[in-house]
Amino acid sequence: MEMLKKACDGLSKIREKSPLVHHITNYVSVNDCANITLAIGASPVMSDEIEDILDLIKIANSLVLNIGTLNKRTVESMIYLGKEANKLNIPVVLDPVGAGATKLRTGTSLKILQEVKVRVLRGNMSEIKSLLGLSGNTKGVDSTEKMDDAEDVAILAAKKFNCTVGISGEVDVISDGERVVKVFNGNSILTRVTGTGCMVTSLTGCFLGAGCDGLTSSTAAYLIMGLAGERAYKESGDNIGTFKVRLFDEIFNINEDRLKEGGKVEEC
Template identity: 40%
Template sequence: MITSYEVRQKNPLIHCITNIVVANFQANGLLAMGASPIMADAPEEASDIARIANAVVLNIGTLNQRTVDAMVLAGKTANQLNIPVVFDPVGAGASPYRLTTTRRLLKEINMSVIRCNAGELAAIAGVDWQAKGVDAGAGQADVTAMAKHVASTFNTIVAVTGEKDIVTDGLQTAAILGGDARLTQITGAGCLLSAVVAAFYCTRPSMEAVISAMTFYKRVGEQAVQGTFGDIVSHLMTALFELSQEDEHERNTHNSRF
């Protein structure tokens, strides 16, 4: 497993083209765990920023044509330079515009990881699902089968969050338990996870990195919900910082024994 110690040690620069609801939250979360965010969504600089980044995160939470153009430019530049791209198709099935944009981005950009919920996954897969805006909603389809299909179709790693997270590359599949459902009541918790995945993935690009990121975030969630509900956001930031510090301490303690 890859630890958050490795992320903190690398201090990767994560280029986020994200939504206006979560930009500050996402940036602070990356900083807390030892990564460096840059929130650049202007088409005029999207390619230039992507060139210097260690990973690019594309999040369609609050879509407009300007940011879509920036996503295409940043994604294509990242592909040319073998820089990882993590795609968060927020509410992909909520409107025709979101779905069309999702399909365009998946067609024009090679995504290293698609990080989504079950409703967004179903929209990408073209499977009937009762999504609720940007929430996962409910449906009868097999989430694991959908994830494997989408991973194989787009030659990517798919990470689906839920009571049980699923990570697959189309061939291998892992299930991750833990976390706390109360985290879903915090705006941007999933969006931040996509950035966390990017930070782990660019540290050591692999399915193992995605599994490690998802497992780490489950631990963060469990620690964040201790105490009153109104304090979850601050507790989440504290958990990101403290758990990454604990991983560093454990790594140093292990090394000192040899």
């Protein structure tokens, strides 16, 4: 399968190049995002101070923007750094955490999408639908939305925002506006660990930083998190703390053979 092969190639590139992934992310999951970036083979930097980030972005290979714990200062930094990244042709991934839950989150996400050229937009169903002006169901920053029309929503969002869109769900759906890819890997226990979505966004940034296109980067990130989640659950069962440790172990040890053996990807 072509996409599975591209994911394997991308993983090799990450471990060969160790791209520097700059994050402006939320303080709930910042440590996990840094560690997942290291686990896959890339290098993280986490800074949101304007006087600091201008120099850092010049040596970065990709930029992750995550509005999970947004405030006026970090929003200003996100837009400022996103524009600088665009000038330097550094790919940007945006995670609009909680879009649809509050006017501030929805408005901030749309403002970033308007002012910054985003390569990948990654969120859950309710977040993506809210950015399209469609009704969505949220519970805090989590989605309670069904995935029945995920393909149509992903295509519509990709065309509207001119980027690849990844929608998390029981089946993850990714589209660049023309092609659609589905990832069937995963385990429901992943939803019981804070920040797994944020970590998928960081993994997306790692693949982008290694030179992969948006569709490959988003697909590979979902695939690796889902497969690692499956394998970690087999080792830990319902022990949530053990599961999280095992999850990092599995991502650290993921390789081409495991991806080819366990990857469940469908290209539509």
